[in-house]
Amino acid sequence: MQITSLFKEVLETDEMILDDFKIAPYTIDWRKRYQTSCRCVLRPKSVQSLQKIMRIAYENHIAVTPQGGNTSMCGASIPSVENSVIVILDRISKVRSLNILDKTVTVEAGMVLANVQSFVREAGFYFPLSLASEGSCQIGGNIACNAGGLNVLRYGTMRDLVLGLEVVLPNGDLISHLSSLHKNTTGLDTKQLWIGSEGTLGIITAATLKIYAQANEKITLLVACEEINQVLSLLEKFQFEYMHELTSFEYMSLPVFELSQNYSGISFGLSGQHFVLCELSLDNEQGFNKDLLLEQLLSLGLSNTIIASSDKESQKMWQVRENISEAQKNTLGVSIKHDIAVPISSLQSFIENTELKIKSEFPDAIILLFGHLGDGSLHYNISLARDHSNEVYQYEEKLNQLVYTEVIKCSGTIAAEHGIGQLKKKWLSWVRTEQEIQIMQLLKKNIDPRNIMNPGKVLPD
Ligand SMILES: Cc1cc2nc3c(=O)[nH]c(=O)nc-3n(C[C@H](O)[C@H](O)[C@H](O)COP(=O)(O)OP(=O)(O)OC[C@H]3O[C@@H](n4cnc5c(N)ncnc54)[C@H](O)[C@@H]3O)c2cc1C
Numbered sequence: 001m002q003i004t005s006l007f008k009e010v011l012e013t014d015e016m017i018l019d020d021f022k023i024a025p026y027t028i029d030w031r032k033r034y035q036t037s038c039r040c041v042l043r044p045k046s047v048q049s050l051q052k053i054m055r056i057a058y059e060n061h062i063a064v065t066p067q068g069g070n071t072s073m074c075g076a077s078i079p080s081v082e083n084s085v086i087v088i089l090d091r092i093s094k095v096r097s098l099n100i101l102d103k104t105v106t107v108e109a110g111m112v113l114a115n116v117q118s119f120v121r122e123a124g125f126y127f128p129l130s131l132a133s134e135g136s137c138q139i140g141g142n143i144a145c146n147a148g149g150l151n152v153l154r155y156g157t158m159r160d161l162v163l164g165l166e167v168v169l170p171n172g173d174l175i176s177h178l179s180s181l182h183k184n185t186t187g188l189d190t191k192q193l194w195i196g197s198e199g200t201l202g203i204i205t206a207a208t209l210k211i212y213a214q215a216n217e218k219i220t221l222l223v224a225c226e227e228i229n230q231v232l233s234l235l236e237k238f239q240f241e242y243m244h245e246l247t248s249f250e251y252m253s254l255p256v257f258e259l260s261q262n263y264s265g266i267s268f269g270l271s272g273q274h275f276v277l278c279e280l281s282l283d284n285e286q287g288f289n290k291d292l293l294l295e296q297l298l299s300l301g302l303s304n305t306i307i308a309s310s311d312k313e314s315q316k317m318w319q320v321r322e323n324i325s326e327a328q329k330n331t332l333g334v335s336i337k338h339d340i341a342v343p344i345s346s347l348q349s350f351i352e353n354t355e356l357k358i359k360s361e362f363p364d365a366i367i368l369l370f371g372h373l374g375d376g377s378l379h380y381n382i383s384l385a386r387d388h389s390n391e392v393y394q395y396e397e398k399l400n401q402l403v404y405t406e407v408i409k410c411s412g413t414i415a416a417e418h419g420i421g422q423l424k425k426k427w428l429s430w431v432r433t434e435q436e437i438q439i440m441q442l443l444k445k446n447i448d449p450r451n452i453m454n455p456g457k458v459l460p461d
Contacts, residue, residue, distance in 0.1 A: 003039045003062055003083060010052040017041035026067060026086050027078055030133075031329070031337070033393075034075040034422065038065070038084045045091045047166070047174065047205045053087060054203070055172035057452050064170075065454045066199040068141025069112065071133040073337060074421030076145070076198045080456030089140055092205055096178075098123055104163060104180040106208045109140025116209075125211040128155035128247075132322040140204045146196035148417030153374045154247045154281070155212070157417065158195065164208035165191040170201075170448040178208045193443065198419050199454035201447045215281035218247075219288055220314035223297065224272030224304035228348050231274050233300050235344070235374060238278065241296060248279040249374025250321050256328075256370045260320045263327030268317075270304055276373070277321050324370055328381060332366065333388030336399045341377040342412030351378075354406040358382065361402065362395070377416035404430055420458045428460060 007016060017023055018040050028035045039062075044050040057064045063084040067077045079086065089110030096106040098120075105127065107116055113134040120127040129142060131149040141147075143165070147158045155161065164179035177191065194201055225231050231251060238246050252260070252275045261267055282288055290307055297305050308314035328335055342350045351369065358365050364385035371378040382399055384392055404414050404427055414427050429437060441459055444451075 003060070003085065006056050006060060006062075007040065007042060007053065007085070010056065011042065011044070011049060015043050015045055015049060017043060026070065026088070029075050029078050030071045031073060033334075034078055034080075036078050036080065036084075037082070038079050038086050041086045041088060043088050043091055047092060047168065050087070050089075050092065050168050050203060050205065051172045051174060053085075053172075054168050054170060057085070058171045058450060061450050061452060063452050063455050064203075066140065066144070066203045068110070068138035068144070069133065069136035071137045071141070072145070072421055073339065073418040074415070074423035076419055076421030076454070076457055077141070079454075080422045084455075087203060089138065089203070089205070093138075095119055096206060098211075099180055100125075102180040103211050104208050105211050106164070106178055106180075106206060107139055108206045109138060109143070109204045111139050113137050113139060113142060120211050121214070124214065126214045127161075127209065127211050129158060129161060132325060139207060139209075143195055143204050143207055144197060144199050145419045146417070148372060148375070148377065150248045150250065150279075150372065152372060152377075153249060154244075159192070161210050162191065162195060162207050163210060165194055165204060166206040167194050167202045167204050170450065170453050174205075175202075176206075178206060180208050182210075193447070196419065198421060198458050200444060200458055201453055203453075213283065215247075215283060216285055217282045217288055218314070219280040219282070219290075219293070220308040220317050221278050221280075221293070222268060222270065222306045222308075222317050223276045223278065223302055224270040225274040225276065225302060226272055228274055228351055230300060230302060231276055231373065232344070232348060234276060234297075234302065237296060237300060238280075242280050245280040245282055246278065246374070247281045248277065249372070250277040251275070251370055251373035251378070252277070252321065252324070253367070253369040255366060256324055256368045257320070259331060259368070260324045260327045263331060264316075264319050264323045266316050266320055268306055268320075270306065272304055277317055321370075324368075324379075328368060328383070332368075332383040334390055334392045335368065335381045335383040336392065336396050338380040338382075338400070338403050338414070339377070339416050339418040340380055340403065340407050340412055340414060341375070341416035342407060342410040344373075344376045346410035346412070347373070347376065347378075350406055350410045350412070353409075354380070354403055357402045357406065358399070361398070365399075372417075376412075400427065422457055425456075425458055425460055428458070
């Protein structure tokens with residue numbers, strides 16, 4: 001029987017998208033780096049429907065790619081083998097419960113991140129995961145990628161925010177352990193397997209997440225620096241003076257800052273080579289001493305600073321930061337992207353050495369460096385002046401090699417927060433030991449013996 005006919009037997013008509021024109025947007029990734037095909041897109045309206053889908057997929061060896069907001073940067077969210085089906089969870093997207101005493105919210109996996117943030121905010125609390133893609137990415141995708149984002153410094157990554165999970169396994173069985181316990185030492189913490197698994201071990205359907213008190217006041221400031229070591233001194237100073245208050249420490253190099261300012265139609269009139277966008281979140285009601293902050297900046301020789309004087313000004317600063325990926329995609333076309341992290345103590349030498357290596361082989365390289373420097377992670381994107389089209393991908397392997405060689409020298413990682421997907425799987429062995437990869441393969445084989453869950457992602461073929 002045809003794949004679509006098998007699903008038609010158990011699903012309602014509106015749970016299947018069969019029309020090629022309607023399927024098309026689900027088969028291309030956000031970067032337009034990968035284009036693929038699939039037999040159909042399945043839109044289960046309940047967890048029970050999803051279980052039926054997985055039972056059929058399991059019995060008939062049909063490859064399934066779960067897709068959230070399709071904002072993956074490494075081709076994780078679209079199929080990489082033929083005859084796959086895509087499963088989307090936009091109809092499994094309710095809030096299940098809010099528990100104020102436990103400080104938790106339980107939401108379904110198809111809920112868009114921005115909707116979770118606003119639901120929690122309206123209830124008087126704060127959900128800290130924040131990414132530029134928050135208007136479209138979904139909680140299930142955030143968990144499956146172990147998303148990081150802007151507030152990792154204080155709240156950690158998605159892994160640190162998940163207390164309980166509900167997952168449909170490849171054979172259709174349901175594991176529901178939506179625990180709201182902040183402590184639980186009863187053997188291995190199996191939910192961690194699904195966090196960061198990029199859809200290769202099952203489909204996440206719901207999660208119990210930590211929520212926090214809202215800050216009394218937020219201070220946003222934009223600091224221009226001439227030297228990268230001033231950026232690092234600023235981080236050191238803030239981590240000492242504002243250990244509990246520092247929530248974001250975002251870095252933008254000059255080309256990135258200019259590109260995004262122009263794209264956003266915003267100009268802050270700051271001059272420098274390096275720019276830092278910081279957020280301090282204050283929990284007490286004593287008010288903030290801005291004069292002291294300015295003095296601290298001056299002591300580092302940093303006078304070229306703007307402290308946002310209104311929410312509007314703060315939003316403009318964040319707009320410049322959050323528009324970077326869009327600005328790059330729409331202005332410079334195709335780029336070779338790297339989502340790396342190195343120990344902060346090695347950042348300066350990494351940045352200097354990598355630029356030297358790249359420029360010596362690609363003199364026309366435009367290096368766009370930005371990211372969550374406060375936690376050591378940087379987006380190292382490279383455009384080539386010679387070409388803005390897909391032709392640039394012919395240089396990807398060489399550029400990856402140059403960048404990743406420097407990353408490894410610093411004991412860093414090739415995937416700080418975007419995951420491996422299909423883009424980086426051949427580089428996995430550069431950063432994980434043979435034994436670690438074997439353990440991953442063993443787990444995959446046991447949980448997904450028929451290799452139907454997002455095949456072709458993360459692990460080497
Ligand atoms: C402009 C922009 C800015 C970004 N900024 C950041 C950032 O600051 N930090 C960061 O970490 N990431 C960032 N990203 C990357 C991306 O948004 C995140 O990885 C996000 O968590 C992916 O969520 P999604 O719902 O779009 O997942 P998708 O892209 O749809 O899927 C990603 C992976 O998760 C799997 N998946 C999706 N839903 C489920 C589910 N319910 N169950 C099991 N597996 C599932 C997919 O199979 C795939 O492997 C950015 C992306 C863009 C486009």
